[in-house]
Amino acid sequence: MSYELSELKKVGIGLLCFGFFFTFLGVLLFFDRGLLALGNIFFLFGVALLIGWQSMWQLFSKRVNYKGSIPFFLGLFLIFVGWPVIGIIFEVYGSVLLFSGYWSSAKVFLYQIPVLGWLLQYPFLFFDRLKRILG
Numbered sequence: 001m002s003y004e005l006s007e008l009k010k011v012g013i014g015l016l017c018f019g020f021f022f023t024f025l026g027v028l029l030f031f032d033r034g035l036l037a038l039g040n041i042f043f044l045f046g047v048a049l050l051i052g053w054q055s056m057w058q059l060f061s062k063r064v065n066y067k068g069s070i071p072f073f074l075g076l077f078l079i080f081v082g083w084p085v086i087g088i089i090f091e092v093y094g095s096v097l098l099f100s101g102y103w104s105s106a107k108v109f110l111y112q113i114p115v116l117g118w119l120l121q122y123p124f125l126f127f128d129r130l131k132r133i134l135g
Contacts, residue, residue, distance in 0.1 A: 012049030019043030031084035040076050040091070059098065068097030 005013070019042035026035030048056045060069045072094025078087030111117040 008049055012046045012051075015042045015046030015049060017046075019046055026084070027088065031088065033079060033082060033084050036079050036084050036088065040079065065098055068094045068099075070094070072098060 019039045022035050022039030022042060024039075026032045026039055029035060044056075047059075051059070059065060060073075071090045075087040075090030075092075075094060078084070078090060107120075110120055
């Protein structure tokens with residue numbers, strides 16, 4: 001099967017999930033600097049293991065990606081020095097610019113997940129049913 005994952009990529013996906021979890025938890029706990037920094041480190045290592053170290057280096061160092069790389073790393077630096085709110089704003093902006101080319105691939109992948117794919121394809125049906133149940 002062409003979509004089998006190696007053990008290294010499974011670890012990368014796990015680190016990405018931990019990165020998103022710790023970042024979410026850091027934002028939820030009033031921009032806790034330690035959790036945000038830990039989430040960023042997990043995220044970067046997860047991306048590196050998932051796409052490879054050389055591909056990650058090329059992603060961040062291509063001249064056309066400087067527009068996203070600079071705000072991302074500036075946000076990372078701001079989180080480390082103690083300005084987490086401004087740092088998260090810069091990181092989100094940089095991430096959107098850096099990973100905007102991958103949204104179509106991610107959408108196709110998310111559509112194939114059993115329940116989540118149905119919710120993404122037919123969101124109004126879900127919310128209509130939820131409204132009928134609760135209302």
